[in-house]
């Protein structure tokens with residue numbers, strides 16, 4: 512397996528303000544507390560993986576960071592400002608699980624449309640064209656640039672969404688399961704692209720996945736379970752700390768430990784009752 516950590520030598524000084532700083536971050540959806548008092552930082556110039564089982568709160572956390580989630584409490588600073596500030600919009604790229612592209616436009620037309628929003632005006636025409644061409648190349652869709660988005664495969668459509676997010680050279684890229692449904696070669700190429708974006712552009716990437724082998728490609732991991740952070744560490748440190756061969760084994764061990772701890776707590780509560 513390729514590990515991007517070696518190639519991901521960041522230009523960002525270690526004491527730089529983190530891209531995201533959360534303290535006591537909670538979110539209530541319906542009557543449920545879906546995120547429960549989370550504390551974490553997301554550094555610049557690195558890929559942070561957000562991993563955990565379906566329903567643990569990954570998308571909710573990502574929506575909170577990009578400012579589209581209601582009922583967020585606690586402190587959540589993004590690029591030094593409160594999450595959701597209007598000035599952050601052009602500095603963040605966000606790709607949701609459902610590709611948001613216009614089916615009746617070609618790949619290039621989709622990107623030109625979004626580029627006009629990001630870089631309006633006649634004077635920016637050349638920059639728009641260059642950014643569109645670069646973003647299409649980044650996601651390896653040059654051969655499909657003139658195909659209608661509606662005629663693309665699911666994986667190709669998600670790559671168009673990713674290209675849109677890359678248009679404005681964002682400082683923070685938030686990618687919700689960007690490799691779902693992609694073949695192994697494309698997955699490898701996309702992870703290599705993520706590594707380059709972090710290393711060369713100094714961007715912070717927050718990438719969610721429930722495929723544990725992708726964790727090995729991140730510099731840091733936030734492992735989540737049931738709205739809480741189970742671990743916040745590098746893959747190497749996680750494996751070493753739990754005596755596991757893989758991040759998946761480390762995660763399972765941490766889940767078992769958390770369950771055992773919860774069972775002990777409830778036993779001692781029953782004894783004192």
Ligand SMILES: Nc1ncnc2c1ncn2[C@@H]1O[C@H](COP(=O)(O)OP(=O)(O)OP(=O)(O)O)[C@@H](O)[C@H]1O
Pocket residue numbers: 540541542543545563564565566567568569570571572721
């Ligand atoms: N309107 C709602 N009312 C109550 N609970 C909700 C509501 N919407 C979502 N939830 C719950 O919030 C939790 C977190 O959902 P979220 O989409 O963030 O999970 P996820 O980790 O991204 O899952 P997946 O990997 O399947 O996308 C889930 O358990 C879900 O059932």
